[in-house]
Amino acid sequence: MLAVVLLAVLATLAFVLSGPGETGQAAPQVPASQAETPSAEPGESGAPADGGGAVEGMPKADPVSIDVPKIEAKSSLVPLGLNADNTVEVPPVTQPMQAGWYENGPTPGEVGPSVILGHVDGNKQKGIFFRLKELAPGDKVSIARKDGTTAEFAVTKVERVAKDKFPTDAVYGDTTEPELRLITCGGVFDKASRNYLDNIIVFARLIAR
Known part of the structure; x- marks a missing residue:
């Protein structure tokens, strides 16, 4: 688990979801305080939106698709790992409607934070x-x-954060329940660097299996 978390820390610090024609950026050195096993900050995940109790985690099983009815977002899911330069792989920018899941973390429904990445735009x-x-x-x-199972999550909060202040522990740190993070770019698009300056992060927790 420690190895997975350390990879996740590197991935988070490197993470840049591409806009039109963009590429990822090299990962900076991990601060010593983040090289230890991180844990989610108290209250980061929030209480269940429906007021329900904890739902038992599901066995490991790769995700195949995502459906977010409110925003009419449906996509198959491709596995994403790390590039050779320690940046997170992202779905091809030429296929902006394709979402992917970070395969070095828990699968959706398992105890812990599973992470799904998608473009805000592209091509x-x-x-x-x-x-x-x-x-x-x-x-x-x-x-x-x-x-053949479906993991149902409820959103607990939505955050917009500057990429240079990405909440690594809150996104990738250990949790006691099955949780989900959806991540994309947001905020101002910087034409000089061809990058969005912020990330939109959705936090959710398992409510049914």
């Missing part, structure tokens, strides 16, 4: 997570899994 088209910022606590996210 001069809207991306799968173009409307991600519209989500609010209580909105539902469904993840179909390879074992």
Whole structure:
């Protein structure tokens, strides 16, 4: 688990979801305080939006698709790892409607934070997570899994954060329940660097299996 978390820390610090024609950036050195096993900050995940109790984690099973009804976002899911330069792989910018899941972390439904990435736009088209910022606590996210089951999540909060202040521990740190993070770009598009300056992060927790 420690190895997975360390990879996740590197991935998070490197993470840049591309806009039109963009590429990822090299990962900076991991601060010593983040090289230890991180844990989610108290209250980061939030209480369940529906007020329900904890749901038992599901067995490991690769996700195959995502459905977010409120924003009409449906996509198959491709596995994403790390590039040779320690940047996170992202779905091809030429296919902005394709979402992917970070395969070095828990699969959706397992105990821990699973992470799904998608473009806000690309190739001069809207991306799968173009409307991600519209989500609010209580909105539902469904993840179909390879074992035939479906993991149902409810959003607990939505954040817009500067990329240089990405909340690594809150996104990738250990959790005691099955949780989900959806991540895309947002904020101002910097033409000089050809990057969005912020990330939109949706936090959710498992409510049904």
